Amino acid sequence: MPTKDSARRRRTLSERRQEIVTTAAELFDRHGYNNATMDDLAHAVGIAKPTLYHYFGSKEEILASIHEEFIDLLLGKHQRRRQAGLPPAQQLLEVMTDVLELMESHRGHVRVFFEHHRELPAAERDSIRDKRDAYEAQVAALIEQGTSAGTFRAVDPRIGALAVFGMCNWAYQWYRIGGSLEPRQIAYQFWDMFLRGIST
Template identity: 60%
Template sequence: MKTVDRAARRRMSSTERRQQIVTRAAGLFDQSGYSNTTMDDIARDVGVAKPTLYHYFPSKDDILHAIHGEFIDLLIERHEARTETGLRPEQLLLEVMADILELMETHRGHVRVFFEHHRELPPEARGPIKEKRDRYERIVEDLIAAGIESGVFRAADAHLAALATFGMCNWAYQWYRPGGRLRSRELAYQFWNYLVYGLGTDQLTLPTPRATPPA
Protein backbone atom coordinates (compact mmCIF):
# COMPACT_ATOMS: atom_id res chain seq x y z
CA MET A 1 0.00 0.00 0.00
CA LYS A 2 2.81 2.40 0.85
CA THR A 3 4.42 1.72 -2.54
CA VAL A 4 1.11 2.56 -4.23
CA ASP A 5 0.81 5.75 -2.14
CA ARG A 6 4.33 6.84 -3.07
CA ALA A 7 3.65 6.17 -6.74
CA ALA A 8 0.42 8.21 -6.56
CA ARG A 9 2.23 11.08 -4.88
CA ARG A 10 4.89 11.12 -7.59
CA ARG A 11 2.18 11.51 -10.23
CA MET A 12 0.70 14.58 -8.53
CA SER A 13 0.99 17.92 -10.28
CA SER A 14 2.24 20.93 -8.34
CA THR A 15 -1.33 22.21 -8.04
CA GLU A 16 -2.55 18.86 -6.72
CA ARG A 17 0.31 18.72 -4.24
CA ARG A 18 -0.43 22.21 -2.95
CA GLN A 19 -4.09 21.30 -2.59
CA GLN A 20 -3.18 18.15 -0.67
CA ILE A 21 -0.99 20.12 1.71
CA VAL A 22 -3.68 22.72 2.34
CA THR A 23 -6.34 20.09 2.96
CA ARG A 24 -4.19 18.00 5.31
CA ALA A 25 -2.95 21.06 7.18
CA ALA A 26 -6.53 22.31 7.68
CA GLY A 27 -7.40 18.94 9.20
CA LEU A 28 -4.42 19.09 11.56
CA PHE A 29 -5.23 22.65 12.59
CA ASP A 30 -8.77 21.51 13.36
CA GLN A 31 -7.59 18.56 15.45
CA SER A 32 -4.63 20.03 17.29
CA GLY A 33 -4.92 23.80 16.90
CA TYR A 34 -2.88 26.10 14.71
CA SER A 35 -0.25 26.98 17.30
CA ASN A 36 0.28 23.33 18.29
CA THR A 37 0.81 22.09 14.74
CA THR A 38 4.33 22.30 13.30
CA MET A 39 5.66 22.10 9.77
CA ASP A 40 7.14 18.75 10.80
CA ASP A 41 3.63 17.54 11.67
CA ILE A 42 2.29 18.68 8.31
CA ALA A 43 5.16 17.11 6.34
CA ARG A 44 4.69 13.83 8.20
CA ASP A 45 0.94 13.80 7.63
CA VAL A 46 1.27 14.61 3.92
CA GLY A 47 4.10 12.10 3.53
CA VAL A 48 6.75 14.42 2.12
CA ALA A 49 10.17 15.50 3.27
CA LYS A 50 10.25 18.82 5.11
CA PRO A 51 12.34 20.52 2.36
CA THR A 52 9.64 19.48 -0.14
CA LEU A 53 6.97 21.07 2.05
CA TYR A 54 8.97 24.31 2.21
CA HIS A 55 9.23 24.25 -1.58
CA TYR A 56 5.44 24.65 -1.76
CA PHE A 57 4.90 26.81 1.32
CA PRO A 58 7.78 28.80 2.84
CA SER A 59 6.03 28.95 6.23
CA LYS A 60 3.04 27.76 8.22
CA ASP A 61 1.60 31.27 7.87
CA ASP A 62 1.53 30.81 4.10
CA ILE A 63 -0.51 27.64 4.52
CA LEU A 64 -2.87 29.52 6.84
CA HIS A 65 -3.29 32.21 4.19
CA ALA A 66 -4.05 29.57 1.54
CA ILE A 67 -6.74 28.00 3.74
CA HIS A 68 -8.41 31.36 4.33
CA GLY A 69 -8.32 32.23 0.65
CA GLU A 70 -9.67 28.87 -0.45
CA PHE A 71 -12.58 29.01 1.99
CA ILE A 72 -13.80 32.51 1.18
CA ASP A 73 -13.29 31.90 -2.55
CA LEU A 74 -15.48 28.79 -2.31
CA LEU A 75 -18.30 30.81 -0.73
CA ILE A 76 -18.08 33.61 -3.29
CA GLU A 77 -17.80 31.24 -6.27
CA ARG A 78 -20.81 29.19 -5.16
CA HIS A 79 -22.92 32.31 -4.82
CA GLU A 80 -21.80 33.79 -8.13
CA ALA A 81 -22.64 30.52 -9.90
CA ARG A 82 -26.26 30.94 -8.73
CA THR A 83 -26.79 34.59 -9.54
CA GLU A 84 -27.98 33.88 -13.10
CA THR A 85 -30.41 31.10 -12.11
CA GLY A 86 -33.34 33.40 -11.41
CA LEU A 87 -33.61 32.53 -7.73
CA ARG A 88 -35.40 35.12 -5.60
CA PRO A 89 -33.57 36.97 -2.79
CA GLU A 90 -35.05 34.80 -0.04
CA GLN A 91 -34.02 31.65 -1.93
CA LEU A 92 -30.50 32.96 -2.49
CA LEU A 93 -30.27 33.79 1.22
CA LEU A 94 -31.18 30.19 2.06
CA GLU A 95 -28.46 28.93 -0.28
CA VAL A 96 -25.90 31.25 1.26
CA MET A 97 -26.71 29.84 4.69
CA ALA A 98 -26.56 26.30 3.30
CA ASP A 99 -23.13 26.99 1.78
CA ILE A 100 -21.63 27.93 5.13
CA LEU A 101 -23.24 25.04 6.98
CA GLU A 102 -22.48 22.40 4.32
CA LEU A 103 -18.81 23.32 4.40
CA MET A 104 -18.81 22.14 8.02
CA GLU A 105 -19.03 18.64 6.57
CA THR A 106 -16.79 18.95 3.52
CA HIS A 107 -14.21 21.48 4.79
CA ARG A 108 -14.45 21.38 8.57
CA GLY A 109 -10.80 22.31 9.08
CA HIS A 110 -11.15 25.29 6.76
CA VAL A 111 -14.21 26.48 8.69
CA ARG A 112 -12.45 26.38 12.05
CA VAL A 113 -9.32 28.04 10.71
CA PHE A 114 -11.28 30.78 8.95
CA PHE A 115 -13.30 31.76 11.98
CA GLU A 116 -10.71 31.22 14.72
CA HIS A 117 -7.33 32.05 13.25
CA HIS A 118 -7.68 35.14 11.09
CA ARG A 119 -5.65 37.14 13.60
CA GLU A 120 -2.67 34.83 13.01
CA LEU A 121 -2.56 35.71 9.32
CA PRO A 122 0.67 37.43 8.29
CA PRO A 123 0.20 41.22 8.02
CA GLU A 124 0.55 41.26 4.23
CA ALA A 125 -2.27 38.69 3.91
CA ARG A 126 -4.80 40.33 6.21
CA GLY A 127 -5.77 43.10 3.80
CA PRO A 128 -6.69 40.90 0.81
CA ILE A 129 -8.56 38.39 2.99
CA LYS A 130 -10.44 41.19 4.77
CA GLU A 131 -11.46 42.62 1.40
CA LYS A 132 -12.96 39.26 0.43
CA ARG A 133 -14.66 38.90 3.82
CA ASP A 134 -16.16 42.38 3.46
CA ARG A 135 -17.25 41.61 -0.11
CA TYR A 136 -19.07 38.48 1.04
CA GLU A 137 -20.75 40.34 3.89
CA ARG A 138 -21.98 42.93 1.37
CA ILE A 139 -23.35 40.13 -0.82
CA VAL A 140 -25.51 38.88 2.04
CA GLU A 141 -26.53 42.39 3.09
CA ASP A 142 -27.53 43.19 -0.52
CA LEU A 143 -29.64 40.00 -0.69
CA ILE A 144 -31.54 41.07 2.40
CA ALA A 145 -31.93 44.61 1.08
CA ALA A 146 -33.28 43.20 -2.21
CA GLY A 147 -35.78 41.11 -0.26
CA ILE A 148 -36.90 44.18 1.64
CA GLU A 149 -37.28 46.15 -1.58
CA SER A 150 -39.31 43.38 -3.24
CA GLY A 151 -41.59 43.10 -0.22
CA VAL A 152 -40.78 39.52 0.84
CA PHE A 153 -38.94 40.81 3.92
CA ARG A 154 -40.33 43.50 6.17
CA ALA A 155 -38.52 46.79 6.56
CA ALA A 156 -35.44 46.20 8.68
CA ASP A 157 -31.80 47.13 9.07
CA ALA A 158 -30.22 45.01 6.31
CA HIS A 159 -26.73 45.29 7.79
CA LEU A 160 -27.88 44.12 11.22
CA ALA A 161 -29.90 41.31 9.65
CA ALA A 162 -26.83 40.17 7.71
CA LEU A 163 -24.79 40.08 10.93
CA ALA A 164 -27.56 38.05 12.56
CA THR A 165 -27.44 35.61 9.64
CA PHE A 166 -23.71 35.13 10.04
CA GLY A 167 -24.12 34.85 13.79
CA MET A 168 -26.46 31.90 13.34
CA CYS A 169 -24.31 30.06 10.80
CA ASN A 170 -20.67 30.86 11.43
CA TRP A 171 -20.30 29.25 14.84
CA ALA A 172 -22.46 26.18 14.33
CA TYR A 173 -19.29 24.13 13.73
CA GLN A 174 -18.57 24.46 17.45
CA TRP A 175 -21.39 22.04 18.26
CA TYR A 176 -22.49 20.49 14.96
CA ARG A 177 -21.39 16.92 14.29
CA PRO A 178 -22.06 15.00 11.04
CA GLY A 179 -24.31 12.01 11.52
CA GLY A 180 -26.51 13.77 14.05
CA ARG A 181 -30.24 14.41 13.97
CA LEU A 182 -30.01 17.00 11.21
CA ARG A 183 -27.85 17.16 8.11
CA SER A 184 -26.20 20.50 7.41
CA ARG A 185 -28.72 21.51 4.72
CA GLU A 186 -31.61 20.61 7.00
CA LEU A 187 -30.01 22.81 9.63
CA ALA A 188 -29.83 25.62 7.06
CA TYR A 189 -33.58 25.31 6.46
CA GLN A 190 -34.23 25.52 10.21
CA PHE A 191 -32.00 28.57 10.65
CA TRP A 192 -33.53 30.25 7.59
CA ASN A 193 -36.99 29.62 9.02
CA TYR A 194 -36.04 31.19 12.36
CA LEU A 195 -34.48 34.18 10.59
CA VAL A 196 -37.33 34.81 8.15
CA TYR A 197 -40.39 33.81 10.21
CA GLY A 198 -39.08 34.04 13.78
CA LEU A 199 -40.35 31.96 16.68
CA GLY A 200 -43.44 33.94 17.55
CA THR A 201 -47.05 33.06 16.74
CA ASP A 202 -50.03 35.34 16.17
CA GLN A 203 -50.55 35.30 19.94
CA LEU A 204 -47.19 36.92 20.59
CA THR A 205 -47.33 40.47 21.94
CA LEU A 206 -44.16 42.38 21.31
CA PRO A 207 -42.84 44.31 24.31
CA THR A 208 -42.85 48.07 24.02
CA PRO A 209 -39.27 49.39 23.92
CA ARG A 210 -38.47 51.44 26.99
CA ALA A 211 -37.43 55.00 26.39
CA THR A 212 -33.79 55.74 27.03
CA PRO A 213 -33.53 58.20 29.93
CA PRO A 214 -31.89 61.49 29.03
CA ALA A 215 -28.21 61.77 29.86
Template identity: 55%
Template structure:
Protein backbone atom coordinates in the same frame (compact mmCIF):
# COMPACT_ATOMS: atom_id res chain seq x y z
CA UNK B 1 -11.33 27.55 -7.33
CA UNK B 2 -9.04 30.50 -6.61
CA UNK B 3 -6.65 29.47 -3.86
CA UNK B 4 -3.04 29.76 -2.85
CA UNK B 5 -2.88 26.10 -3.78
CA UNK B 6 -2.08 27.06 -7.35
CA UNK B 7 -2.06 29.93 -9.80
CA UNK B 8 -2.36 28.06 -13.10
CA UNK B 9 -4.95 28.40 -15.80
CA UNK B 10 -8.25 27.30 -14.25
CA UNK B 11 -9.62 26.24 -17.64
CA UNK B 12 -6.76 23.75 -18.03
CA UNK B 13 -7.55 22.05 -14.73
CA UNK B 14 -5.29 21.70 -11.71
CA UNK B 15 -1.74 20.48 -12.22
CA UNK B 16 -0.13 17.76 -10.14
CA UNK B 17 1.56 20.47 -8.07
CA UNK B 18 -1.79 22.21 -7.56
CA UNK B 19 -3.33 18.96 -6.36
CA UNK B 20 -0.45 18.35 -3.99
CA UNK B 21 -0.77 21.84 -2.52
CA UNK B 22 -4.54 21.43 -2.14
CA UNK B 23 -3.99 18.13 -0.34
CA UNK B 24 -1.50 19.72 2.06
CA UNK B 25 -3.90 22.59 2.75
CA UNK B 26 -6.73 20.17 3.51
CA UNK B 27 -4.59 18.01 5.80
CA UNK B 28 -3.19 21.06 7.59
CA UNK B 29 -6.70 22.42 8.16
CA UNK B 30 -7.62 19.14 9.83
CA UNK B 31 -4.51 19.25 12.04
CA UNK B 32 -5.15 22.89 13.00
CA UNK B 33 -8.74 21.98 13.93
CA UNK B 34 -7.61 19.08 16.09
CA UNK B 35 -4.55 20.58 17.79
CA UNK B 36 -4.65 24.35 17.25
CA UNK B 37 -2.69 26.39 14.74
CA UNK B 38 0.16 27.29 17.09
CA UNK B 39 0.74 23.69 18.17
CA UNK B 40 1.17 22.17 14.71
CA UNK B 41 4.62 22.17 13.11
CA UNK B 42 5.65 21.97 9.47
CA UNK B 43 7.16 18.59 10.30
CA UNK B 44 3.77 17.31 11.47
CA UNK B 45 2.13 18.63 8.32
CA UNK B 46 4.75 16.94 6.15
CA UNK B 47 4.23 13.67 8.00
CA UNK B 48 0.45 13.85 7.58
CA UNK B 49 0.92 14.51 3.85
CA UNK B 50 3.42 11.66 3.61
CA UNK B 51 6.12 13.86 2.10
CA UNK B 52 9.57 14.91 3.23
CA UNK B 53 9.86 18.19 5.08
CA UNK B 54 12.12 19.75 2.37
CA UNK B 55 9.46 18.81 -0.19
CA UNK B 56 6.82 20.61 1.86
CA UNK B 57 8.98 23.75 1.84
CA UNK B 58 9.13 23.45 -1.93
CA UNK B 59 5.38 24.06 -2.01
CA UNK B 60 5.03 26.41 0.97
CA UNK B 61 7.70 28.69 2.41
CA UNK B 62 6.12 28.55 5.84
CA UNK B 63 3.06 27.72 7.88
CA UNK B 64 1.58 31.16 7.24
CA UNK B 65 1.35 30.35 3.52
CA UNK B 66 -0.64 27.23 4.34
CA UNK B 67 -2.86 29.33 6.59
CA UNK B 68 -3.43 31.69 3.70
CA UNK B 69 -4.39 28.76 1.48
CA UNK B 70 -6.99 27.60 4.00
CA UNK B 71 -8.55 31.07 4.22
CA UNK B 72 -8.60 31.54 0.46
CA UNK B 73 -10.04 28.10 -0.18
CA UNK B 74 -12.93 28.73 2.20
CA UNK B 75 -13.87 32.28 1.22
CA UNK B 76 -13.47 31.54 -2.49
CA UNK B 77 -15.83 28.58 -2.21
CA UNK B 78 -18.45 30.85 -0.62
CA UNK B 79 -17.96 33.62 -3.17
CA UNK B 80 -17.99 31.28 -6.17
CA UNK B 81 -21.24 29.64 -5.09
CA UNK B 82 -22.97 32.91 -4.25
CA UNK B 83 -21.77 34.50 -7.49
CA UNK B 84 -23.35 31.60 -9.38
CA UNK B 85 -26.68 32.11 -7.58
CA UNK B 86 -26.60 35.78 -8.44
CA UNK B 87 -25.86 34.90 -12.07
CA UNK B 88 -28.90 32.62 -12.07
CA UNK B 89 -31.07 35.43 -10.70
CA UNK B 90 -32.34 33.62 -7.60
CA UNK B 91 -34.76 35.40 -5.28
CA UNK B 92 -33.47 37.15 -2.14
CA UNK B 93 -34.88 34.39 0.08
CA UNK B 94 -33.20 31.70 -2.00
CA UNK B 95 -29.92 33.63 -1.97
CA UNK B 96 -29.99 33.58 1.83
CA UNK B 97 -30.95 29.91 1.96
CA UNK B 98 -28.13 29.02 -0.40
CA UNK B 99 -25.57 30.97 1.61
CA UNK B 100 -26.65 29.38 4.88
CA UNK B 101 -26.68 25.92 3.32
CA UNK B 102 -23.12 26.49 2.10
CA UNK B 103 -21.79 27.21 5.57
CA UNK B 104 -23.52 24.24 7.21
CA UNK B 105 -22.45 21.96 4.38
CA UNK B 106 -18.83 23.10 4.65
CA UNK B 107 -18.86 22.36 8.37
CA UNK B 108 -19.39 18.75 7.34
CA UNK B 109 -16.92 18.63 4.43
CA UNK B 110 -14.37 21.32 5.42
CA UNK B 111 -14.57 21.39 9.21
CA UNK B 112 -10.95 22.45 9.67
CA UNK B 113 -11.24 25.25 7.12
CA UNK B 114 -14.26 26.67 8.94
CA UNK B 115 -12.56 26.73 12.35
CA UNK B 116 -9.34 28.17 10.98
CA UNK B 117 -11.21 30.85 9.01
CA UNK B 118 -13.07 32.10 12.06
CA UNK B 119 -10.39 31.61 14.73
CA UNK B 120 -7.05 32.29 13.05
CA UNK B 121 -7.56 35.39 10.95
CA UNK B 122 -5.16 37.46 13.06
CA UNK B 123 -2.28 35.04 12.47
CA UNK B 124 -2.22 35.93 8.76
CA UNK B 125 0.54 38.30 7.61
CA UNK B 126 -0.86 41.87 7.48
CA UNK B 127 -0.92 42.15 3.68
CA UNK B 128 -2.65 38.78 3.32
CA UNK B 129 -5.07 39.61 6.12
CA UNK B 130 -6.11 42.69 4.16
CA UNK B 131 -6.68 40.62 1.00
CA UNK B 132 -8.88 38.19 2.90
CA UNK B 133 -10.71 41.05 4.62
CA UNK B 134 -11.65 42.50 1.23
CA UNK B 135 -13.09 39.14 0.19
CA UNK B 136 -14.94 38.84 3.50
CA UNK B 137 -16.36 42.32 2.98
CA UNK B 138 -17.50 41.44 -0.54
CA UNK B 139 -19.27 38.34 0.70
CA UNK B 140 -20.90 40.26 3.54
CA UNK B 141 -22.10 42.87 1.06
CA UNK B 142 -23.68 40.13 -1.07
CA UNK B 143 -25.73 38.99 1.91
CA UNK B 144 -26.65 42.55 2.83
CA UNK B 145 -27.68 43.27 -0.77
CA UNK B 146 -29.93 40.19 -0.80
CA UNK B 147 -31.67 41.37 2.37
CA UNK B 148 -32.04 44.90 0.99
CA UNK B 149 -33.46 43.54 -2.28
CA UNK B 150 -35.92 41.39 -0.33
CA UNK B 151 -37.14 44.41 1.62
CA UNK B 152 -37.48 46.52 -1.53
CA UNK B 153 -39.42 43.74 -3.28
CA UNK B 154 -41.78 43.32 -0.32
CA UNK B 155 -40.54 39.77 0.26
CA UNK B 156 -39.13 40.76 3.66
CA UNK B 157 -40.53 43.23 6.13
CA UNK B 158 -38.78 46.58 6.52
CA UNK B 159 -35.79 45.72 8.67
CA UNK B 160 -32.36 47.23 9.23
CA UNK B 161 -30.27 45.43 6.60
CA UNK B 162 -27.03 45.76 8.59
CA UNK B 163 -28.58 44.22 11.72
CA UNK B 164 -30.23 41.45 9.69
CA UNK B 165 -26.93 40.65 7.97
CA UNK B 166 -25.17 40.35 11.32
CA UNK B 167 -27.98 38.10 12.56
CA UNK B 168 -27.54 35.73 9.60
CA UNK B 169 -23.79 35.57 10.14
CA UNK B 170 -24.29 35.16 13.87
CA UNK B 171 -26.38 32.05 13.24
CA UNK B 172 -23.95 30.56 10.72
CA UNK B 173 -20.48 31.63 11.74
CA UNK B 174 -20.48 30.13 15.22
CA UNK B 175 -22.39 26.97 14.43
CA UNK B 176 -19.09 25.09 14.11
CA UNK B 177 -18.88 25.34 17.91
CA UNK B 178 -21.79 22.93 18.27
CA UNK B 179 -21.99 21.16 14.89
CA UNK B 180 -20.55 17.65 15.02
CA UNK B 181 -19.41 16.30 11.63
CA UNK B 182 -20.38 12.70 11.05
CA UNK B 183 -23.18 12.83 13.60
CA UNK B 184 -25.75 11.87 10.98
CA UNK B 185 -27.47 15.25 11.10
CA UNK B 186 -28.34 16.69 7.69
CA UNK B 187 -26.49 20.00 7.06
CA UNK B 188 -29.02 21.10 4.44
CA UNK B 189 -31.96 20.38 6.74
CA UNK B 190 -30.28 22.23 9.61
CA UNK B 191 -29.65 25.20 7.32
CA UNK B 192 -33.31 25.10 6.24
CA UNK B 193 -34.42 25.24 9.88
CA UNK B 194 -32.13 28.18 10.63
CA UNK B 195 -33.22 29.96 7.46
CA UNK B 196 -36.86 29.46 8.47
CA UNK B 197 -36.14 31.16 11.80
CA UNK B 198 -34.56 34.09 9.96
CA UNK B 199 -37.41 34.41 7.47
CA UNK B 200 -40.36 33.77 9.80
CA UNK B 201 -39.00 34.46 13.27
CA UNK B 202 -40.43 32.89 16.41
CA UNK B 203 -43.76 34.66 16.60
CA UNK B 204 -46.84 32.76 15.42
CA UNK B 205 -49.06 34.39 12.77
CA UNK B 206 -51.72 34.87 15.47
CA UNK B 207 -49.37 36.64 17.83
CA UNK B 208 -48.08 38.89 15.05
CA UNK B 209 -51.66 39.79 14.17
CA UNK B 210 -52.44 40.56 17.82
CA UNK B 211 -49.31 42.67 18.17
CA UNK B 212 -50.29 44.64 15.10
CA UNK B 213 -53.64 45.58 16.69
CA UNK B 214 -52.13 46.65 20.02
Protein backbone atom coordinates in the same frame (compact mmCIF):
# COMPACT_ATOMS: atom_id res chain seq x y z
CA MET C 1 2.83 -2.04 -11.02
CA PRO C 2 3.06 1.63 -9.91
CA THR C 3 3.74 2.09 -6.22
CA LYS C 4 2.12 4.63 -3.93
CA ASP C 5 5.42 6.54 -3.84
CA SER C 6 5.74 6.71 -7.63
CA ALA C 7 2.15 7.93 -7.94
CA ARG C 8 2.88 10.55 -5.29
CA ARG C 9 5.88 11.80 -7.27
CA ARG C 10 3.78 12.21 -10.43
CA ARG C 11 1.39 14.68 -8.81
CA THR C 12 1.49 18.16 -10.24
CA LEU C 13 2.51 21.20 -8.26
CA SER C 14 -1.10 22.37 -7.89
CA GLU C 15 -2.26 18.90 -6.84
CA ARG C 16 0.45 18.66 -4.22
CA ARG C 17 -0.27 22.14 -2.90
CA GLN C 18 -3.97 21.26 -2.67
CA GLU C 19 -3.14 18.08 -0.77
CA ILE C 20 -1.00 20.06 1.68
CA VAL C 21 -3.70 22.69 2.23
CA THR C 22 -6.40 20.07 2.80
CA THR C 23 -4.21 18.06 5.18
CA ALA C 24 -3.16 21.21 7.04
CA ALA C 25 -6.78 22.26 7.56
CA GLU C 26 -7.57 18.85 9.05
CA LEU C 27 -4.44 18.95 11.22
CA PHE C 28 -5.17 22.46 12.50
CA ASP C 29 -8.74 21.40 13.28
CA ARG C 30 -7.57 18.44 15.37
CA HIS C 31 -4.59 19.96 17.16
CA GLY C 32 -4.98 23.73 16.81
CA TYR C 33 -3.06 25.98 14.46
CA ASN C 34 -0.56 27.10 17.07
CA ASN C 35 0.19 23.55 18.24
CA ALA C 36 0.72 21.97 14.82
CA THR C 37 4.23 22.25 13.38
CA MET C 38 5.63 22.01 9.87
CA ASP C 39 7.20 18.71 10.99
CA ASP C 40 3.73 17.44 11.91
CA LEU C 41 2.35 18.54 8.56
CA ALA C 42 5.20 17.00 6.55
CA HIS C 43 4.65 13.71 8.39
CA ALA C 44 0.87 13.85 7.80
CA VAL C 45 1.32 14.49 4.07
CA GLY C 46 4.05 11.85 3.80
CA ILE C 47 6.88 14.07 2.54
CA ALA C 48 10.15 15.33 3.96
CA LYS C 49 10.09 18.71 5.69
CA PRO C 50 12.49 20.32 3.14
CA THR C 51 10.12 19.14 0.39
CA LEU C 52 7.21 20.79 2.19
CA TYR C 53 9.10 24.11 2.05
CA HIS C 54 9.39 23.64 -1.72
CA TYR C 55 5.60 24.11 -1.91
CA PHE C 56 5.02 26.61 0.91
CA GLY C 57 7.53 28.96 2.48
CA SER C 58 5.90 28.99 5.92
CA LYS C 59 2.99 27.79 8.03
CA GLU C 60 1.49 31.28 7.70
CA GLU C 61 1.45 30.90 3.91
CA ILE C 62 -0.50 27.66 4.28
CA LEU C 63 -2.89 29.39 6.69
CA ALA C 64 -3.49 32.11 4.09
CA SER C 65 -4.22 29.48 1.42
CA ILE C 66 -6.83 27.84 3.67
CA HIS C 67 -8.54 31.20 4.23
CA GLU C 68 -8.41 32.05 0.53
CA GLU C 69 -9.87 28.71 -0.50
CA PHE C 70 -12.73 28.96 1.99
CA ILE C 71 -13.86 32.50 1.19
CA ASP C 72 -13.52 31.84 -2.55
CA LEU C 73 -15.83 28.82 -2.16
CA LEU C 74 -18.48 31.02 -0.51
CA LEU C 75 -18.12 33.82 -3.05
CA GLY C 76 -18.24 31.38 -5.97
CA LYS C 77 -21.36 29.61 -4.74
CA HIS C 78 -23.17 32.89 -4.18
CA GLN C 79 -22.11 34.33 -7.54
CA ARG C 80 -23.54 31.31 -9.38
CA ARG C 81 -26.88 31.75 -7.59
CA ARG C 82 -27.02 35.44 -8.45
CA GLN C 83 -26.44 34.59 -12.10
CA ALA C 84 -29.20 31.97 -11.94
CA GLY C 85 -31.66 34.63 -10.75
CA LEU C 86 -33.02 32.76 -7.74
CA PRO C 87 -35.52 34.78 -5.63
CA PRO C 88 -34.09 36.54 -2.54
CA ALA C 89 -35.65 34.20 0.03
CA GLN C 90 -34.26 31.12 -1.75
CA GLN C 91 -30.84 32.73 -2.11
CA LEU C 92 -30.82 33.50 1.60
CA LEU C 93 -31.59 29.87 2.45
CA GLU C 94 -28.71 28.78 0.22
CA VAL C 95 -26.33 31.28 1.85
CA MET C 96 -27.15 29.75 5.22
CA THR C 97 -26.82 26.23 3.83
CA ASP C 98 -23.38 26.96 2.35
CA VAL C 99 -21.60 27.41 5.67
CA LEU C 100 -23.39 24.51 7.32
CA GLU C 101 -22.60 22.12 4.45
CA LEU C 102 -18.97 23.22 4.45
CA MET C 103 -18.83 22.06 8.07
CA GLU C 104 -19.05 18.56 6.63
CA SER C 105 -16.96 18.88 3.48
CA HIS C 106 -14.38 21.43 4.77
CA ARG C 107 -14.60 21.22 8.55
CA GLY C 108 -10.97 22.21 9.12
CA HIS C 109 -11.29 25.20 6.79
CA VAL C 110 -14.31 26.43 8.76
CA ARG C 111 -12.53 26.33 12.11
CA VAL C 112 -9.36 27.90 10.74
CA PHE C 113 -11.29 30.67 8.97
CA PHE C 114 -13.26 31.70 12.02
CA GLU C 115 -10.59 31.20 14.68
CA HIS C 116 -7.24 32.06 13.12
CA HIS C 117 -7.62 35.13 10.92
CA ARG C 118 -5.56 37.15 13.41
CA GLU C 119 -2.51 34.95 12.75
CA LEU C 120 -2.49 35.81 9.04
CA PRO C 121 0.42 37.92 7.79
CA ALA C 122 -0.58 41.56 7.33
CA ALA C 123 -0.82 41.57 3.53
CA GLU C 124 -2.86 38.37 3.39
CA ARG C 125 -5.03 39.52 6.30
CA ASP C 126 -5.97 42.67 4.38
CA SER C 127 -6.74 40.68 1.22
CA ILE C 128 -8.94 38.18 3.07
CA ARG C 129 -10.68 41.00 4.96
CA ASP C 130 -11.53 42.63 1.64
CA LYS C 131 -13.13 39.38 0.45
CA ARG C 132 -14.97 38.92 3.75
CA ASP C 133 -16.31 42.47 3.44
CA ALA C 134 -17.34 41.85 -0.17
CA TYR C 135 -19.25 38.71 0.84
CA GLU C 136 -20.95 40.51 3.72
CA ALA C 137 -21.95 43.33 1.35
CA GLN C 138 -23.42 40.82 -1.12
CA VAL C 139 -25.58 39.21 1.56
CA ALA C 140 -26.67 42.65 2.80
CA ALA C 141 -27.57 43.57 -0.79
CA LEU C 142 -29.59 40.36 -1.03
CA ILE C 143 -31.61 41.36 2.04
CA GLU C 144 -32.11 44.83 0.56
CA GLN C 145 -33.25 43.24 -2.69
CA GLY C 146 -35.79 41.13 -0.79
CA THR C 147 -37.09 44.24 0.95
CA SER C 148 -37.51 46.05 -2.36
CA ALA C 149 -39.37 43.04 -3.75
CA GLY C 150 -41.73 43.04 -0.78
CA THR C 151 -40.50 39.63 0.43
CA PHE C 152 -38.79 40.96 3.56
CA ARG C 153 -39.87 43.78 5.82
CA ALA C 154 -37.60 46.80 6.04
CA VAL C 155 -34.57 46.13 8.26
CA ASP C 156 -31.01 47.41 8.33
CA PRO C 157 -29.45 45.21 5.60
CA ARG C 158 -26.01 45.03 7.20
CA ILE C 159 -27.42 44.12 10.61
CA GLY C 160 -29.57 41.53 8.87
CA ALA C 161 -26.52 40.02 7.15
CA LEU C 162 -24.60 39.94 10.44
CA ALA C 163 -27.56 38.21 12.10
CA VAL C 164 -27.51 35.52 9.39
CA PHE C 165 -23.78 34.99 9.88
CA GLY C 166 -24.20 34.96 13.65
CA MET C 167 -26.70 32.10 13.39
CA CYS C 168 -24.62 29.98 11.02
CA ASN C 169 -20.94 30.72 11.57
CA TRP C 170 -20.74 29.54 15.16
CA ALA C 171 -22.53 26.24 14.51
CA TYR C 172 -19.21 24.46 13.91
CA GLN C 173 -18.72 24.57 17.68
CA TRP C 174 -21.61 22.20 18.26
CA TYR C 175 -22.38 20.57 14.91
CA ARG C 176 -21.36 16.92 14.66
CA ILE C 177 -21.24 14.94 11.43
CA GLY C 178 -23.72 12.09 11.53
CA GLY C 179 -26.09 13.83 13.94
CA SER C 180 -29.87 13.70 13.76
CA LEU C 181 -30.12 16.66 11.35
CA GLU C 182 -28.38 17.20 8.02
CA PRO C 183 -26.78 20.61 7.38
CA ARG C 184 -29.59 21.68 5.04
CA GLN C 185 -32.20 20.74 7.63
CA ILE C 186 -30.45 22.93 10.21
CA ALA C 187 -30.14 25.72 7.65
CA TYR C 188 -33.86 25.52 6.93
CA GLN C 189 -34.70 25.87 10.63
CA PHE C 190 -32.34 28.84 10.96
CA TRP C 191 -33.83 30.40 7.81
CA ASP C 192 -37.40 29.87 9.03
CA MET C 193 -36.60 31.45 12.42
CA PHE C 194 -34.82 34.34 10.73
CA LEU C 195 -37.71 35.07 8.37
CA ARG C 196 -40.62 34.45 10.69
CA GLY C 197 -39.24 34.70 14.22
CA ILE C 198 -40.45 32.34 16.94
CA SER C 199 -43.52 34.19 18.15
CA THR C 200 -46.95 32.70 17.44
